[in-house]
Amino acid sequence: MSRNSMQWRQRPKLPPTHFADPSIYSDPDLFEEEKEKIFKHAWWLAVHESELPAPGDFRTYRHPGDAQLVIVRGEDMKVRAFLNICPHRGNLLVYAPSGNAKNLVCIFHQWAFNGKGDCVDIPREKAGYQERICRNDVALREVRTAVSYGGFVWVNLDDNAPSLESEIGSALDYMLPELEAEPMQTLWYYQARLKTNFKLIHDTNSEFYHDYLHIYNRITGMLKPDTGYFQRKYTAFPGGHASVGSMNVSYESYKSSGRGQLGWPHLAPNGWKLVDLFPCITFNLRTSVLRIDSYIPVAPDDVIYEFRLLGLKSDSPEIRRQREKDSAVIWGPFGRNLHEDLLASSGQGMAMANGSEAMYVLQAREEDLTIHDEVGMRHYLAEWSRRIGRSSSDPYASERLAARAA
Amino acid sequence: MTHTVDRSELEELVYETCARLDEKDFKGFLGLCDPAFAYKVSAYAPEVQREMTWLDRDRAEIEEFFGMLPKHNTDRNPLSRHAQVTKVRLDAARQRAEVTSTVQIFRTQLDGGATELFAVGRYLDTISLQADAPRLLARHVKLDTRDLGWGTHLPL
Ligand code: FES
Ligand SMILES: [Fe+2]
Numbered sequence: 001m002s003r004n005s006m007q008w009r010q011r012p013k014l015p016p017t018h019f020a021d022p023s024i025y026s027d028p029d030l031f032e033e034e035k036e037k038i039f040k041h042a043w044w045l046a047v048h049e050s051e052l053p054a055p056g057d058f059r060t061y062r063h064p065g066d067a068q069l070v071i072v073r074g075e076d077m078k079v080r081a082f083l084n085i086c087p088h089r090g091n092l093l094v095y096a097p098s099g100n101a102k103n104l105v106c107i108f109h110q111w112a113f114n115g116k117g118d119c120v121d122i123p124r125e126k127a128g129y130q131e132r133i134c135r136n137d138v139a140l141r142e143v144r145t146a147v148s149y150g151g152f153v154w155v156n157l158d159d160n161a162p163s164l165e166s167e168i169g170s171a172l173d174y175m176l177p178e179l180e181a182e183p184m185q186t187l188w189y190y191q192a193r194l195k196t197n198f199k200l201i202h203d204t205n206s207e208f209y210h211d212y213l214h215i216y217n218r219i220t221g222m223l224k225p226d227t228g229y230f231q232r233k234y235t236a237f238p239g240g241h242a243s244v245g246s247m248n249v250s251y252e253s254y255k256s257s258g259r260g261q262l263g264w265p266h267l268a269p270n271g272w273k274l275v276d277l278f279p280c281i282t283f284n285l286r287t288s289v290l291r292i293d294s295y296i297p298v299a300p301d302d303v304i305y306e307f308r309l310l311g312l313k314s315d316s317p318e319i320r321r322q323r324e325k326d327s328a329v330i331w332g333p334f335g336r337n338l339h340e341d342l343l344a345s346s347g348q349g350m351a352m353a354n355g356s357e358a359m360y361v362l363q364a365r366e367e368d369l370t371i372h373d374e375v376g377m378r379h380y381l382a383e384w385s386r387r388i389g390r391s392s393s394d395p396y397a398s399e400r401l402a403a404r405a406a
Numbered sequence: 407m408t409h410t411v412d413r414s415e416l417e418e419l420v421y422e423t424c425a426r427l428d429e430k431d432f433k434g435f436l437g438l439c440d441p442a443f444a445y446k447v448s449a450y451a452p453e454v455q456r457e458m459t460w461l462d463r464d465r466a467e468i469e470e471f472f473g474m475l476p477k478h479n480t481d482r483n484p485l486s487r488h489a490q491v492t493k494v495r496l497d498a499a500r501q502r503a504e505v506t507s508t509v510q511i512f513r514t515q516l517d518g519g520a521t522e523l524f525a526v527g528r529y530l531d532t533i534s535l536q537a538d539a540p541r542l543l544a545r546h547v548k549l550d551t552r553d554l555g556w557g558t559h560l561p562l
Contacts, residue, residue, distance in 0.1 A: 097453040188458040215477040333557035342556035
């Protein structure tokens with residue numbers, strides 16, 4: 001029987017860990033809290049070191065904590081990140097997303113900065129500032145940077161945040177042999193603006209019950225008992241991270257998959273490993289390519305989806321072409337699965353927009369931590385609740401209690 | 407048999423491929439293609455200074471893909487491809503023509519009918535002149551647009 005308004009908005013008779021209040025996906029105030037309490041203190045995967053191979057190479061990154069960054073490889077080959085802002089009158093220092101420069105020179109009044117962030121030139125310095133200000137006083141603001149877990153460049157705006165290693169813990173350990181086997185190379189960088197909440201799209205990487213969305217997954221995995229499909233287990237790690245156990249995908253079942261011939265060092269042929277990191281980064285390694293999803297939340301209903309594809313630096317052009325081809329079948333803007341994933345998470349964004357009469361979101365499947373168990377999302381929201389200081393199933397409980405007392 | 411063509415015949419072929427795809431008449435589209443047809447979509451990413459090949463399919467792969475399309479969940483808002491042939495180079499020795507077009511692809515919402523620009527780029531077509539009518543031998547869609555939102559399953 002259908003439900004009336006009150007029944008529809010009723011809390012499910014489940015433990016509070018097993019459902020989420022829909023406002024966590026749409027409420028602008030909660031989004032501001034996420035920014036203050038999570039985004040500005042988290043380690044974000046900004047770029048891959050192969051995107052700035054030579055001294056003087058730079059890349060820009062739009063940080064979810066509302067900061068523009070520029071990441072530079074110095075003369076000493078060290079990768080450093082700075083706020084992309086000129087300390088003179090606050091102009092954007094670098095406009096292009098990538099490039100090479102001996103010094104970063106601001107177009108406005110030509111102040112120049114080297115790869116260590118030192119100011120190395122101020123036109124007519126003494127004439128205007130005499131002894132009151134000198135170039136030593138106006139260096140760039142350096143942002144904490146770590147190059148790790150396969151050459152990714154991670155940044156953190158919070159000078160006092162725990163180290164990257166302590167935040168990730170052992171979550172990436174099971175993929176480390178593959179990540180560190182050989183230097184990697186970014187092959188694709190793809191960005192798409194989506195009208196949805198970043199957590200909803202991250203969820204599509206942490207729940208596999210949505211195999212029902214993908215004809216491809218049903219054919220190559222779910223309907224093939226010998227692949228170990230239903231035996232895969234989630235492992236939850238402290239900090240809201242989770243991994244999914246390896247399986248063998250029978251790509252042969254899908255004729256034009258083109259997969260299976262070309263592998264990845266240390267990964268079993270046809271293997272698959274996936275790690276979701278809090279707050280919204282996914283490492284996804286399938287047979288011949290590493291896919292990295294990272295999200296830049298812009299507003300509760302607006303996210304920049306970043307998608308990278310990586311191969312190996314040692315690849316010949318033919319191997320590189322094959323990796324791209326392997327990936328294009330499922331992933332990429334024309335891939336069979338990515339389009340379906342983005343349709344679904346965008347559909348959630350549309351249906352549960354702020355002000356809609358959305359119901360509590362169910363995350364209640366329990367299947368002994370196997371692949372259709374929804375523990376991945378529960379584990380994520382437990383960490384979210386801890387960091388925000390609010391329950392994901394009842395985020396405004398304290399305000400309600402206070403109002404009642406008053 | 408060497409087929410002599412004039413430019414308008416080649417232009418018509420390009421425009422007809424657009425019309426067949428716009429109508430999701432994949433059989434009709436393949437009917438305009440050579441048995442050795444190859445299809446590719448690429449875009450240059452300034453972020454990483456690399457050409458990315460987002461699709462790379464031979465005729466068998468594209469046929470299989472068209473066959474699977476009804477089983478996929480997919481964006482059903484229609485696309486319309488507006489091409490303009492800008493350059494034709496005949497290679498008489500190889501009985502081929504290289505035809506370049508600019509293309510704008512629009513998407514019209516089924517719900518409400520609003521039209522938005524979906525992508526811009528170029529078609530770099532190789533057309534075979536060996537048969538009695540020109541046939542599309544290879545199409546390389548070189549996109550300027552890289553943010554395609556939730557994407558599409560359809561060839562552009
Ligand atoms: S604002 Fe950059 S030099 Fe003046
Ligand atoms: Fe998916």
